[in-house]
Amino acid sequence: MTGKVKRAQYTLEFKMEAVRLVKTGQSLAAVSATLGVVQQTLHNWVKADREGKLAGAGAKPVSPEQMELARLRAEVARLKMERDILKKAGSVLCEGVDVKCAFIDRNRHHWPVSVLCEALEISPSGYHQRQQRSGDDKPHRCRISNDALLAHIKAIHVQVKGEYGWPRMWKELVARGVRVGKERVRKLMAQHGIRARHKRKYIATTNSNHNLPVAPNLLERNFTATAPNQVWTSDITYCATAEGWVYLAVIIDLFSRQVVGWSMQPHMKAELVTDALRMAWFRRRPAAGVIIHSDRGSQYCSGLFQDTLKAYGMRSSMSRRGDCWDNAPTESLWGSLKVARLHGRHFATRRAAMDEIVDWLGFYNSRRLHSTLDYVSPMTFEKNWFAAQQGRAA
Known part of the structure; x- marks a missing residue:
């Protein structure tokens, strides 16, 4: 050991993920702030991806000090975005939640939704719930027919590629505003042969036959955490x-x-x-x-x-x-x-x-x-x- 800290690199997967976010319609500034990458570097990655040279782009090593600098830059970029949002929002700040949510809808491809919500003092979860309910503000009071329910179930089954069994299917239907009992979902899926795909056994990939140092088990099967990044x-x-x-x-x-x-x-x-x-x-x-x-x-x-x-x-x-x-x-x-x-x-x-x-x-x-x-x-x-x-x- 030389006592020196290893210098990390941006991995190819990290660069590909950053480019993918840009391709979904988010601005360079938004993705730069989200991932903590210098905007010019991100621009270089996008350009390299267009030219088929992404694997070699932007792989300059960064030290822990540079990582911290990137984090601070990301925070500054986030604050600048909030400032720009507040400038554009104008009178929206004095309006109700519906008007603020409409403003977020119009600008979500320019700024991250999380930053828009923070600037307008809107709960992100509340915004997403409103978005899911848009176009269907009134819950279904009448009993949905079996044919209509089956159509919903088949559509979800295709969308999740057969991954959901009846418990998740029922939860998904409720989340989409379809009022139905879980037993009815179970019976209808069974009647029409709609079921989750089954698991199979796979061989292990672990090779523990080595003489390298082994760390102690700090979890002891306690898989709960009280906050992110613990x-x-x-x-x-x-x-x-x-x-x-x-x-x-x-x-x-x-x-x-x-x-x-x-x-x-x-x-x-x-x-x-x-x-x-x-x-x-x-x-x-x-x-x-x-x-x-x-x-x-x-x-x-x-x-x-x-x-x-x-x-x-x-x-x-x-x-x-x-x-x-x-x-x-x-x-x-x-x-x-x-x-x-x-x-x-x-x-x-x-x-x-x-x-x-x-x-x-x-x-x-x-x-x-x-x-x-x-x-x-x-x-x-x-x-x-x-x-x-x-x-x-x-």
């Missing part, structure tokens, strides 16, 4: 393609079960899990002290991963040997992913498999109803928590 978990899984294996590593925030970082590679080297960790750090920028729980695989015990943890001020925690239940939340994620998108699929290329996985991760974070979170999505759960914290502070 405890993260990580694991590796795989997907077969005609070109060979694709390996996926994720970082999950136990508080909201949100996937905050991920990496996909054709190998299971230490870089796979380290890149996932770097993406999570760049996206969340947590304070020091975060616990990272994993299995005892050689990737997590490697010097590269452990040195990166130390550089970020994080603490390592590891499951007992051969005990998958010590990392149950991540194992549950793998089951959901494989049932939803990978079961019975034959991918001609690694790229095709990676696109499918990334699409599901986006769906999982933003829309998939999570039973541990009282059937709301991870992102919604976290937004509701932040809104409640702001309400208590007010």
Whole structure:
């Protein structure tokens, strides 16, 4: 050990995620502030993506001091956005919630919704609930027919690609304003053969036969967290393609079960899990002290991963040997992913498999109803928590 802190790099996955956000219609300024990336760097990534050269763009190393500078720049950019929003909002500030929500609708592609809500003093969760109810302000009072209900169920079944069983289907129907009993949903799905896809057994990817140092189990199966960025978990899984294996590593925030970082590679080297960790750090920028729980695989015990943890001020925690239940939340994620998108699929290329996985991760974070979170999505759960914290502070 030389005593020097390893210098991190923006991973390819991180750059691709930033470019994807720009492609969805968000402005460079909005994405720059959200991810804490210098706007010119983000512009370079978008340009490189258009030219097919993204893999080599913007991979300049950044030190921990530069990371902190980027965080401060992001905060300054956010404050500037709020100032610009308040200038444009004008008399809207004196109007009611409906007018403010309409202003957010008109400007959501120019500024992030979270910043718009904060500037206009609107709860993000309240805004999204109003948006879901738009066009259907009056709840259905009459009993929906079986034919109409079946049409709703079939539409949702297609949208979630057969992932929901009757409990989640019922919750999804209620969230969409369809007033119906859960027993009726269960019977109708059974009658028409609509069911969730079933799980299969998969081989393990953990290789704990090594002589590397092993961290203690700091969780002891306590998978609860009282706030974001307290405890993260990580694991590796795989997907077969005609070109060979694709390996996926994720970082999950136990508080909201949100996937905050991920990496996909054709190998299971230490870089796979380290890149996932770097993406999570760049996206969340947590304070020091975060616990990272994993299995005892050689990737997590490697010097590269452990040195990166130390550089970020994080603490390592590891499951007992051969005990998958010590990392149950991540194992549950793998089951959901494989049932939803990978079961019975034959991918001609690694790229095709990676696109499918990334699409599901986006769906999982933003829309998939999570039973541990009282059937709301991870992102919604976290937004509701932040809104409640702001309400208590007010």
